[in-house]
Amino acid sequence: ETSGHSLLLFGFQNVQSGNVLILPGEFSHWHNMRVIVEELVERNHSVTVLVSTASTTVKYAKEEGFRFQFISVPIEESDFRAMWDKLIDVWMQYPNSSILETVSRGWTLMDSLSTYPSVFCKSMLNETNLGTLRQSKFDVVLFDPFTPCGDLLADMLDVPFIVVMKLFFGYSLERICGQMPSTPSYTPTQPVHFTDRMNFQERVQNFLQYIFHTLMFFAVMHVQMQNIYTDIKGEPPLMCEPFGKADIWLMRSYWDWDYPRPFPPNFVFIGGHHCKPPKPLPKDMEQFVQSSGDDGIVVFSLGTIIKNITLEKRNTIASALGQIPQKVLWGFIGEKPEYLAPNTKIYDWIPQNDLLGHPKTKAFISHGGSNGIYEAIFHGVPIVGIPLFGDQFENILFMKNKGAAVMLDFFEMDTKDMVEALRSVINDPSYKKNMMRISELHHDQPTKPLDRASFWIEFVMRNKGAKHLRVQAHNLSWFQYYCLDVAVFLLAVVGLFIFIMVKTCCFCMRKCCWRNRRKNKKE
Amino acid sequence: ETSGHSLLLFGFQNVQSGNVLILPGEFSHWHNMRVIVEELVERNHSVTVLVSTASTTVKYAKEEGFRFQFISVPIEESDFRAMWDKLIDVWMQYPNSSILETVSRGWTLMDSLSTYPSVFCKSMLNETNLGTLRQSKFDVVLFDPFTPCGDLLADMLDVPFIVVMKLFFGYSLERICGQMPSTPSYTPTQPVHFTDRMNFQERVQNFLQYIFHTLMFFAVMHVQMQNIYTDIKGEPPLMCEPFGKADIWLMRSYWDWDYPRPFPPNFVFIGGHHCKPPKPLPKDMEQFVQSSGDDGIVVFSLGTIIKNITLEKRNTIASALGQIPQKVLWGFIGEKPEYLAPNTKIYDWIPQNDLLGHPKTKAFISHGGSNGIYEAIFHGVPIVGIPLFGDQFENILFMKNKGAAVMLDFFEMDTKDMVEALRSVINDPSYKKNMMRISELHHDQPTKPLDRASFWIEFVMRNKGAKHLRVQAHNLSWFQYYCLDVAVFLLAVVGLFIFIMVKTCCFCMRKCCWRNRRKNKKE
Structure with a gap:
């Protein structure tokens, strides 16, 4: 019976105490995710960090304010670490190593890179684990997309989810599953050798890099995920399913240190969220x-x-x-x-x-x-x-x-x-x-990056998602998205119109000529 | 000699006292701009509202905390009001009026609509007025794009500027001069008869509406502004010059009441900034x-x-x-x-x-x-x-x-x-x-819309712009923007490659055949 205003305040309304499930990445990805975890604990939320027993970085420590839940994987920590070392080795592009060496390194890497996600996902999403996780009745899942199957986890638990990341190769994940517009003409992508002011040659190179990353996304990432998801769920998922359902994308960058580009309303830039005023040194x-x-x-x-x-x-x-x-x-x-x-x-x-x-x-x-x-x-x-x-x-x-x-x-x-x-x-x-x-x-920003991250995590918890920020592009196929079906239809209509016009003209002309000829004959 | 952190705080650092020039719109546009004016006064800024003597809405009142500066135009207030009445008349689409009536109404309207902006701009930007305004040393210009020449005013005063608006016809101004991405497949535009979930027929209609608004922008808005700017500055401006230099676009909408779509980082959505908790009634x-x-x-x-x-x-x-x-x-x-x-x-x-x-x-x-x-x-x-x-x-x-x-x-x-x-x-x-x-x-937003507006106005004042939020698309032509030059180049390269391959094959085949034929002859 009362009007709304007295009940409502702007911003930072806390949910009583939310229940958050976190699936972090390794190494530095865990270090900055941990800052979000600690902030959520500070804000009286219950936080569970889901972590593989093979993790080299995310370790149990008794005094934490949050829970660890371990996924028992049939992989030794040392083997997992070895996989990372191999990955870094390939990535470091030693200048004195031959192409053959790099390729052979890459080959052995591909092997473990394709095995690990499948093993990890199946272990995480087995019935026992899912049962335990379901009992916890989480309000939101936060995950790092460099750890596989976070989206599938959230989907199987039927809980809204938030992606936390800096960027994916060639922005492919953001573009394809997040509906961030593609802007190859003014946003440089990996490997970046130039700024966002590109000359023609640089734009050609950048364009090819976008195409490369897009193809790689479809040929590698999508195929691999499709295989794993089919194994687990029994049927192949649609493109970007369930990833595209992410309510919020917390992007660990900002325009102080990134090239400005357009983004959908559910992208929140939190670059530097982990930075704090200094504490005294030892x-x-x-x-x-x-x-x-x-x-x-x-x-x-x-x-x-x-x-x-x-x-x-x-x-x-x-x-x-x-x-x-x-x-x-x-x-x-x-x-x-x-x-x-x-x-x-x-x-x-x-x-x-x-x-x-x-x-x-x-x-x-x-x-x-x-x-x-x-x-x-x-x-x-x-x-x-x-x-x-x-x-x-x-x-x-x-x-x-x-x-x-x-x-x-x-x-x-x-x-x-x-x-x-x-x-x-x-x-x-x-x-x-x-x-x-x-x-x-x-x-010089209106809010602190960490407050922004917390706000949107709590928003998703209290609103069970953030549907009003989701562009409808998610429900379109790529040819609908680029209006190609509309363009083909309109071109067909225009073509038909021209065809009929030309035919009609021809018909009239012929009639005319024919009459003239008859006249001429008579004369 | 000291590190930065102790000097810097997040958000809401006030500039001592900024100097703001406002060029508002008429009717409701002034009512909501006025809320920004009052907030700036509250925050200790000096505000000058620039207004035509013909204005029907923006009136001098002694007790204001801000200054009015009048532009003397050779137009009577009553004539100006009559122009608006005519505009509304055409716009209201009376169901009983014939097409002829509407067209004749539109025709007389076009006349005054094309005269007024030119007269207003020339009056506002004459040497006397500019001299007085230059002396005031403004830090920022805020303007409503439905009042003409705000961008030219800011440019001639060499002051950074901010656009305040809800939306332009078919988002044409935002898309063409603001580099907001075009999204006809999932953002409905005027006249809107459907939501952002469109079927094929609706998408065709929406696509045609985008094209119509885009053509109208080039054929009417751009041509008119080009004529006026050429008259005033002596040379024709480039497309979106100086409008495209806007540092911040304060958009009077938000995703509570608008269809989500991607936008560049310098677009700030402040819908509902003018709403306040109720005061007691008389x-x-x-x-x-x-x-x-x-x-x-x-x-x-x-x-x-x-x-x-x-x-x-x-x-x-x-x-x-x-x-x-x-x-x-x-x-x-x-x-x-x-x-x-x-x-x-x-x-x-x-x-x-x-x-x-x-x-x-x-x-x-x-x-x-x-x-x-x-x-x-x-x-x-x-x-x-x-x-x-x-x-x-x-x-x-x-x-x-x-x-x-x-x-x-x-x-x-x-x-x-x-x-x-x-x-x-x-x-x-x-x-x-x-x-x-x-x-x-x-x-349920991290900051109040009016605080957000004030923050970015003050940001522009203390940073003399907001260049880090400006996408580089502003410096590209449309065929560069859509990578058409790159695509043509790559297609040419591929075409050339295929041509050479085919020619080489033909040449080899012919050589081969010729030899065989010679062999056959010998035998």
Whole structure:
């Protein structure tokens, strides 16, 4: 009997306590998903993280505020790790390896890459697991699409779901299953060698890359998923079924560090959601940092996925680090270099975000993983980038093009290159200034990325989806989507019209001629 | 020397005090722009509203917190009003008027419609006015694109600018100058007779409507603007110059009340920004409302633009209103009906938002103007819609399709139709329930629409634009945009390759045959 306004407030209405199921990715993908998990726990939701017993990254720890539920897979953790190592190996494109080597590496990889998803999905979606999961009555499923079958899991549990990702190869998943418009003429795609201002030659290359990624999506991703889904459900799924039903796409990027492009209303950009103001450092680390004086420090990490670096490369790097006046904190688990200058300390683990937020930090040497880059953006620290694989090249390239980074080639660089790069980034104020400009854009948003993510997760829970943000393109086939059926029909109508006109004219002309001829004859 | 994080906070950093120039539209367009003006004043910005001396709506009032600056135009207010009346007349599509009448009405309208913009633009952009405006050193220009030359004004003042609008005919302005993707297969356009789930026939119709609006944009809008801009600047502008430079597009819609479609990052949807919690009513009005008891009240307004309704129609309406148990508050300036039931009161002006927010309000009789509809959404009041012209038909149709409104035909309806419509909307709880669902979606957003608008206006002021949200499509021609140059090139390459292959094959075959023939001859 009352009007609505008094009951309704804008934003951040919490559901009492939601029940969230998370299917995370490995390595850095888990690190940033974990920030969302912790925020949801903070907001009084019950969170269950579903994880394979073979996972190398997602480990049970007693003190967490959330539950782990393990999927028992017939794969050893070491074999799973070996698969990742192989994948990285192929991806790293060693300059001295022959094409034959790369192909043979790729071949052995394809084998495990095609086995693992099937084994994982069948284990996860067996009746026992599904039964247990159904009993939990989840309100929403969040998953990383690099872990397979998250969409099928949500669909079989009959729960709305949210995708969390940065980007898929050539935006193929976003375009084909998310209905993000295709924009090859002004959005560069992998491998990105240029910005969004492309000349003709670059646009040709980019166009071919879109086609390649689209074909690969249909030929590999779709076929593989179709096989697995058919095995599990007994019938082949339609294209993008059930993936296309995703209510919200939480994209781990934003226009501070991505080329602007149009997107549907259910895409929410949360780039940098994992970044936080710095916490105090451990005591001994803080002492080491303070000992740097006015010169300040350099933070150095090539990520957690790479363990093996040749001794030669380690020595090259160590020697370069020894030649700058800054103190260097190097996070690295592998074998140490032979010689380490007194200004450099190696740690098994560094609190990267806290270090980058430290006022003494002058530069960040990074492989260009997106978590690290966003932390550097958040804290405004210029970058010396040494990309290794995947999207790291384009990540660093973007920062280089904005004048906020120097890029080095991991395989080609020598000590001198690295010293020069560090000196430029630290001493030339333009790098800091350009990085601060990006940092300002990052901080100048109407809401914080993590709040945005939480809002939409809670929205999906309290509204049982977000149907009003879903474009109807999801219900069209590709030829309907591009109006090809309409175009063919209209062309046919126009063609028929012209045909009839021409025929009629001809008929009239003939009649006319015939009469004239008769007249002429008579005369 | 310090890291960025301590200086930076997310969101709502105010510029000290910005200087904003506003070029508003007429009628309801001014009413909702005014809410933005008042919010900017509230946020300590200095606001100047630029207005033609012929304006029928935007009037000087001493007590405002903002400045008016008048553009002296050689047109009388009464002539300007007459132009609008003619426009509405043509637009209303009287069912009893012949095609000849409509065409002759349209013809006389075209004349004034083509004269006024030119006169207005030249007056606004003469050296004296520009000189005065330049001295004010504005930080941003906000304008309604239904008032001409706002973009040229901002460009000549060299100030970043923001467009405020709901939608243009067939989204042509948004698509052509804003680089919003074209989606005829799943976004219905004017005149909208269907939802975003279209069958083949509807998609054909919709596709033709897109083509029509696109052609009209080029043939009328573009040509007219080109003539005016050439007159003023001495050289013809490029397509969408300077309009395409708009930093932010503040769109007065949202997915609670619009069909979801993809959009570029610099489009911000602020639908319902003008709605507010209700203020107390004037004393006598509140008494009248309270006298309705449990039956409650009905709020009735056909907007401020229509003054003339035939006596017959007024009597029909008054008679229908007399037959319901609710009290009716009717906002109407024209001549009164002959007979008025005791439950109905006519007011020159009603505080529509406050009335719709009143707990006793049961229904809203509306012409379907977007301001009123959003107020009904905000307060969750179901609608009896009597659309008159423009986008009002599709506005009501959307609500009808969602089960939150009944639609009547202004010319065809009789007393019985109106009574039935009112009884349904008031007594059938589904209308209220469906309206509350839309209202919930409206209120369930991460930020309030007006805060979002203010944020991005202030963003543009403190960053001197919002370049990072601008897609590079703005710098491409249409054949580059659609990759047609690339496609032609690739087809040519493929064609050449096939040609060479075929020729080579032919050559080899001929060689082969010739040799064989020679052999055969020898034998």
